[in-house]
Amino acid sequence: MVPLGIYLDNAATSFPKPEPVCQGVAEYLKTACASLSRGSHRGAVQVEEMFLETRSLLGELFNVKPEHINRIVFASGATEALNTAVQGLLKPGSHVITSGIEHNALWRPLKMLEREGIVELSVIPCPEGHALDPEELANALRDNTALVAVTHASNVTGAIQPIPQIGQICREAGIPLLVDGAQTGGVYPIDVDGWNISLLAFTGHKGLMGPQGTGGLYIGPELELKPLKYGGTGSASLPHEMPAWLPDRFEAGTPNGPGIAGLRAAVKFIIAEGLEQIRRHELELAAMLQQGLAEIPGVTVYGPADPAAKVPIVSCNVGGVDSEEVAYVLDEVYDIQVRAGLHCAPQAHRALGTLDQGAVRFSIGYFNTKEQIDAVLEVVEVIARG
Numbered sequence: 001m002v003p004l005g006i007y008l009d010n011a012a013t014s015f016p017k018p019e020p021v022c023q024g025v026a027e028y029l030k031t032a033c034a035s036l037s038r039g040s041h042r043g044a045v046q047v048e049e050m051f052l053e054t055r056s057l058l059g060e061l062f063n064v065k066p067e068h069i070n071r072i073v074f075a076s077g078a079t080e081a082l083n084t085a086v087q088g089l090l091k092p093g094s095h096v097i098t099s100g101i102e103h104n105a106l107w108r109p110l111k112m113l114e115r116e117g118i119v120e121l122s123v124i125p126c127p128e129g130h131a132l133d134p135e136e137l138a139n140a141l142r143d144n145t146a147l148v149a150v151t152h153a154s155n156v157t158g159a160i161q162p163i164p165q166i167g168q169i170c171r172e173a174g175i176p177l178l179v180d181g182a183q184t185g186g187v188y189p190i191d192v193d194g195w196n197i198s199l200l201a202f203t204g205h206k207g208l209m210g211p212q213g214t215g216g217l218y219i220g221p222e223l224e225l226k227p228l229k230y231g232g233t234g235s236a237s238l239p240h241e242m243p244a245w246l247p248d249r250f251e252a253g254t255p256n257g258p259g260i261a262g263l264r265a266a267v268k269f270i271i272a273e274g275l276e277q278i279r280r281h282e283l284e285l286a287a288m289l290q291q292g293l294a295e296i297p298g299v300t301v302y303g304p305a306d307p308a309a310k311v312p313i314v315s316c317n318v319g320g321v322d323s324e325e326v327a328y329v330l331d332e333v334y335d336i337q338v339r340a341g342l343h344c345a346p347q348a349h350r351a352l353g354t355l356d357q358g359a360v361r362f363s364i365g366y367f368n369t370k371e372q373i374d375a376v377l378e379v380v381e382v383i384a385r386g
């Protein structure tokens, strides 16, 4: 692998990872000698404790009640978590409300259920990639609405959805709220208990700064879901059915021990640094980048103008140039890594009117610096001049 120059693709996966994360994975591989719940020897107990500690740390970060820590079940990422939630909860005849800026990780399972005639879908528009209007969402509720499922922040424009207000609407209507926290975990506060979130999908490798292949789903105690995967759990092997208790019910198969060891170190790192400090730093750089880009003639910046209304994602285009071409030049000529195209979120690009051109997405991480943002702005100015 070659070392990268200026990495601004943290919304895809954060990089670099904090040193303790790398050490956590390496140490696990060197010392752990057991699979979770697959034995009673000391090694197995240590792994069990490590998993439990990681659930507790995540619970602390997301404000999950301590008695519900075991309701945080691990998955390979937000995609698996969202599929577990949607496919496990929805029954024929259900109505679901979602938004017009969803990532395919939520959009595709919902559209699959719609295609199969299992659910009816209402999509609340997010004009120009901004947040939805909670009143419009409230007006879309029906007698058979079984789920409100929305992303916490768009991975294209960064727009943060008003989850506290949406949670309040769901609380009053008695409808579960599924939040896709892939872009906010470790980047922006998430309050499961305070915001009435029934299902929270998260991924470990983006803002949480952990390894790829990690993530999970919080499942509220009021919900009964069918598991997505069936198999051995190491506990209660005799019955033909999956155990009724969590997390075992949703964790069939040998889990990603090295990944969870890295995730534990990552969440510890975030808690020690402080989410406010991380947010402050990333917001400062995002504001600098957004303002600088908006001042370059020919550059169009998308989404909310106020960086505080967004996670640290700034998407733009340079005139009519194909976004992939701009990203290619940034990488090849200037050693700046970004993501172009449709970002697995065609609905968001439909809202922006960029389905053909895509967009150049700069996504900031905790280890980016002001000097890097200055350098990027100089380069974009050169590219925009042609």
Ligand SMILES: Cc1ncc(COP(=O)(O)O)c(C=O)c1O
Pocket: 011, 012, 076, 077, 078, 079, 080, 103, 105, 106, 151, 153, 154, 155, 180, 182, 183, 203, 204, 215, 344
């Ligand atoms: C908003 C959003 N949801 C879900 C996902 C899927 O996450 P993962 O690839 O970890 O499954 C992503 C990743 O890009 C995302 O940005």
